[in-house]
Amino acid sequence: MDDDRLVIAGEELGSRLIMGTGGAPSMQVLREALTASGTELTTVAMRRVDPSARGSVLDVLNECGIRVLPNTAGCFTAGEAVLTAKLAREALGTNWVKLEVIADEHTLLPDPIELVEAAEQLVADGFAVLPYTNDDPVLARRLEQAGCVAVMPLGSPIGSGLGIRNPHNIELIVERAGVPVILDAGIGTASDAALAMELGCDAVLLATAVTRAQHPARMAAAMRHAVDGGRLARLAGRIPKRRYAQASSPFEGLATS
Amino acid sequence: MEIVIIGAGVVGLATGWRAAAAGAAVTLVDPDPGGGASSVAAGMLTPVSEVTYGEEPLLRLGLASRDRYGAFVAELEELTGLETAYRTDGILQVAFDSDDLTYLDDLRRFQESLGIAAEALTGRECRKAEPMLAPGVRGGLLAPEDGSIDPRRLTAALLTAAEKAGARLVRRRAAGVAVENDAAAGVRLDDGTVVRADRVLLAAGPWSGDLAGLPPGAVPPVRPVKGQVMRLRTRVPFLTRATRGLVKGSSVYLVPRADGEIVLGATQEELGFDTRVTAGGLWELLRDARELLPGITELEFAEVSAGLRPGSPDNAPVMGPSALPGLFVGTGHFRNGVLLTPVSADILSAMLLDGPVPDVAGHFSPDRFSAEVHSR
Numbered sequence: 001m002d003d004d005r006l007v008i009a010g011e012e013l014g015s016r017l018i019m020g021t022g023g024a025p026s027m028q029v030l031r032e033a034l035t036a037s038g039t040e041l042t043t044v045a046m047r048r049v050d051p052s053a054r055g056s057v058l059d060v061l062n063e064c065g066i067r068v069l070p071n072t073a074g075c076f077t078a079g080e081a082v083l084t085a086k087l088a089r090e091a092l093g094t095n096w097v098k099l100e101v102i103a104d105e106h107t108l109l110p111d112p113i114e115l116v117e118a119a120e121q122l123v124a125d126g127f128a129v130l131p132y133t134n135d136d137p138v139l140a141r142r143l144e145q146a147g148c149v150a151v152m153p154l155g156s157p158i159g160s161g162l163g164i165r166n167p168h169n170i171e172l173i174v175e176r177a178g179v180p181v182i183l184d185a186g187i188g189t190a191s192d193a194a195l196a197m198e199l200g201c202d203a204v205l206l207a208t209a210v211t212r213a214q215h216p217a218r219m220a221a222a223m224r225h226a227v228d229g230g231r232l233a234r235l236a237g238r239i240p241k242r243r244y245a246q247a248s249s250p251f252e253g254l255a256t257s
Numbered sequence: 258m259e260i261v262i263i264g265a266g267v268v269g270l271a272t273g274w275r276a277a278a279a280g281a282a283v284t285l286v287d288p289d290p291g292g293g294a295s296s297v298a299a300g301m302l303t304p305v306s307e308v309t310y311g312e313e314p315l316l317r318l319g320l321a322s323r324d325r326y327g328a329f330v331a332e333l334e335e336l337t338g339l340e341t342a343y344r345t346d347g348i349l350q351v352a353f354d355s356d357d358l359t360y361l362d363d364l365r366r367f368q369e370s371l372g373i374a375a376e377a378l379t380g381r382e383c384r385k386a387e388p389m390l391a392p393g394v395r396g397g398l399l400a401p402e403d404g405s406i407d408p409r410r411l412t413a414a415l416l417t418a419a420e421k422a423g424a425r426l427v428r429r430r431a432a433g434v435a436v437e438n439d440a441a442a443g444v445r446l447d448d449g450t451v452v453r454a455d456r457v458l459l460a461a462g463p464w465s466g467d468l469a470g471l472p473p474g475a476v477p478p479v480r481p482v483k484g485q486v487m488r489l490r491t492r493v494p495f496l497t498r499a500t501r502g503l504v505k506g507s508s509v510y511l512v513p514r515a516d517g518e519i520v521l522g523a524t525q526e527e528l529g530f531d532t533r534v535t536a537g538g539l540w541e542l543l544r545d546a547r548e549l550l551p552g553i554t555e556l557e558f559a560e561v562s563a564g565l566r567p568g569s570p571d572n573a574p575v576m577g578p579s580a581l582p583g584l585f586v587g588t589g590h591f592r593n594g595v596l597l598t599p600v601s602a603d604i605l606s607a608m609l610l611d612g613p614v615p616d617v618a619g620h621f622s623p624d625r626f627s628a629e630v631h632s633r
Contacts, residue, residue: 027480028571053529054466055480055568106505159506172399214310 004235006203008180009096009128009149015040016197017227018069018182020207021057022048023159024216031060033210037220042066043098043205045073046084051091057193069130071098076111077113078118085122097122098152098205099131108158112139116146123147132184135165137172144179151177152184152205155196159208165196174200190219190226197230198238258282260609261444261454263431263468264461265290267408267594268587270415271602272458276609284452286420286444290414293462296566297486299512299520300408300595301499302326303348305373305400306514307592308364313371313633314620316574319593321617322600323402329599330406336421339414342407342514346595349381350501351390351397352546358395365398376401389495389550405409405499405512408595427452431461433469434584441583445470456609458585462567463530465588474580478626479589481530481565485538487520488560495519495552511547511553519556521546532563566591570626576604577622585609586623 006013019039024030034042042061042187049056061068070088075081078101085097101118103111110133122129128149133139135153143151153173156162163186164170165174180203183196187206204227213219258281262269265287277283304319329341351360368375376399383397384390420426430447434457443453459465463481496519501510512520524538539561546553554618569575569589574597579586587605604618 026570026572027312027568031570049527050529053527055478055570056529112427159403166306216311253439 004231006180008130013040013203014242015227016203016231017193017224018043018110018203019210020071020203020205021045021211021221022073022207023211025211027055027057027060028244029216030057030211031064031256033216034060034064034066035219036217036224037210038224040067041069043069043071043207046070046088046091047072047074068094069096069098070094071132072100072118073102075101076103076114077101078114078121081114081118082121082125085118085127086125089127093112095126096128096130099129099148110134110154112136115139116142119143119146119148130182135169135173137169137176138191140173140181141176144177148179150180150182150202152182154185155183155192158185160186161209162186163188164190164199167195167199170199170201187223190222193226194230197227198233200234215217258456258610259454260284260456260458261286261452262458262460263287263444264293264295264459264465265416265426265590266295266460266462267291267412267415267598268590268601268605269458269473270412270419271598272460272519272587272605272609273417273418273424274422275602275606277419277424279606279612281610282336283419283422283424283455284427285424286429286431286446286452288428290416290426290428290580291409294484294564294566294594295408295412297562298408298595299486299499299522300406300411300545301348301403301501301510301511301512302345302405302596303400303403303499303501304593304596305368305375305403306348306350306398306501308368308371308373309572310367312572315593316371317598318573318617318621319596321615322597325603326406327402327597331413333414333418337414337417339410339417341414342516343404344406344498345404346401346498347405348405348499349378349383349386349397349399349402349499351503351549352395353391353393353502353504355395356506360503360506361396361398366627368398374401387496387498389552390500390624391551394549395460403499405514406595407514411595411598412435431468434459434471434581436470436581439582441581456583456585458483458587458605458609459579460587460605462588462590462594463565465567465586471579471584472581474627475584477575477579477586477588477623478570479567479575480527482568482591483531483563483565484523485526485534485542485561485563486520487539487542487558488562489519489521489553490559491517491519491556495549495556500549502545503615504545504548507541509542509549511546511550516527518559521553530565532565534561534563538605565578566594574601574621575623576601576618577624579623580627589592618625
């Protein structure tokens with residue numbers, strides 16, 4: 001696995017699990033979960049932190065040696081998202097941004113039109129944009145064409161834990177993508193993360209499934225193994241499915257031996 | 258024994274009262290006694306409805322404090338002649354939609370696994386208890402032994418009690434801890450004078466981590482966690498008991514008092530020492546409160562405020578001797594300062610006076626964090 005590195009915008013990452021921080025019951029629990037996940041990249045809502053405040057989630061990431069991926073959670077318009085991304089770049093000194101433009105509070109689904117608009121503006125301004133998008137293969141391609149360095153389709157709505165509701169669309173996105181595909185949102189448990197990797201995603205981004213689990217650090221370790229397992233299965237190449245059994249050991253010659 | 262306490266919020270005041278009553282010479286240092294989180298808090302006394310996976314020691318501390326509350330308040334009110342609006346009529350927690358109800362069911366199973374009797378209510382039973390609740394409320398949980406108190410009245414009574422017991426109040430800001438021979442020798446005030454003491458208690462809430470003069474190992478790991486709170490008034494019966502609502506995954510509470518005040522809270526924001534009241538914060542509170550209690554829009558608006566809770570890395574208080582000899586720490590009470598006041602006063606005054614410390618204090622020592630750093 002050591003030579004199988006995730007590369008985003010020319011930068012290598014050793015872990016294919018990207019974490020979010022929302023929902024953690026305490027900083028201590030968050031720290032334990034991030035450590036157990038093995039993640040090297042973690043996203044933080046810029047509207048929810050003050051980068052200069054002591055003891056914040058940014059301090060935790062810094063102490064754990066984890067790279068910060070600022071996100072624009074809570075923005076409903078391209079204008080707000082662009083402004084938030086610029087403030088994040090200024091405060092954190094990174095041009096990476098997880099772009100999130102939400103259509104409504106109830107579903108937290110991305111607004112595709114505002115998303116493309118914001119992506120184009122941010123790319124033009126020199127950002128490395130990782131957009132949180134619907135599981136729509138056409139929209140994913142349009143975002144890639146706009147210059148995004150990855151696409152991050154949802155498995156199901158944020159925080160729902162419903163898993164990957166349209167695996168076929170995720171496969172279609174993976175088949176056509178020239179940038180890394182990161183399954184973002186909807187992961188409920190380890191098998192969901194493994195499935196994302198088996199479908200060919202390059203990485204998985206999740207938060208709630210870990211932070212709101214009864215034992216977050218244990219679930220984080222489960223996700224780490226699931227992502228590794230799913231990736232290995234994808235690289236190994238699964239067997240075709242058959243309707244009827246096929247003995248794994250041959251029957252021929254048994255009577256005479 | 259001379260003791261100086263930095264910070265006259267509920268924890269500092271109650272500890273000062275107890276220590277002074279036990280015969281110590283106590284000085285409390287605070288430019289604005291009771292003016293921190295104690296003046297913003299709603300005063301829910303609910304170890305049960307807020308229990309979280311992995312935080313069972315905090316639950317036990319909360320239960321130990323709740324058990325002490327009746328006698329604590331009786332003694333305080335008797336001594337001072339002041340009322341505190343202490344109530345023990347239970348706390349109702351209600352679910353707005355089916356996702357919220359799933360969460361409450363999970364919470365009830367967790368409470369039962371911990372041996373806490375939680376009473377599950379149907380939506381209709383919730384509305385029978387509180388008829389102003391929205392008709393769509395799906396169900397609830399009653400914590401019958403939880404209650405509430407008015408933290409502002411509590412603070413006023415504690416200040417009076419501490420002074421009656423002989424504690425002295427210095428209305429100045431503490432600039433730092435005076436250190437002599439590698440031990441705490443008192444507190445340096447912002448005008449340069451030093452209040453000398455045998456022992457110093459650092460109970461300055463979120464500001465406890467910013468005091469000058471402390472060696473790095475003695476700085477308590479606390480950070481400010483902002484909370485915006487709104488106070489409303491009603492002239493007609495509106496809500497009989499403190500009620501928490503889960504509204505589409507978002508949490509809101511309303512705490513009614515006998516005089517018609519209703520406290521609506523609270524946001525939880527990680528924004529450093531920021532106490533600005535924001536449009537978005539108030540909107541979130543009103544949005545969720547109106548879903549839960551549609552009639553809330555008819556109430557009179559009285560006040561908005563923002564306070565800073567002292568949050569520790571594991572959400573639990575930090576109480577005990579620090580790495581600097583003579584300096585004790587009593588902070589990190591986060592969302593539970595008012596609830597934990599009686600037990601914290603017992604624990605901290607016992608530590609300061611070398612008395613028998615209640616067993617329940619064991620988990621909350623400041624060195625629990627440094628130990629974890631070493632084991633990593």
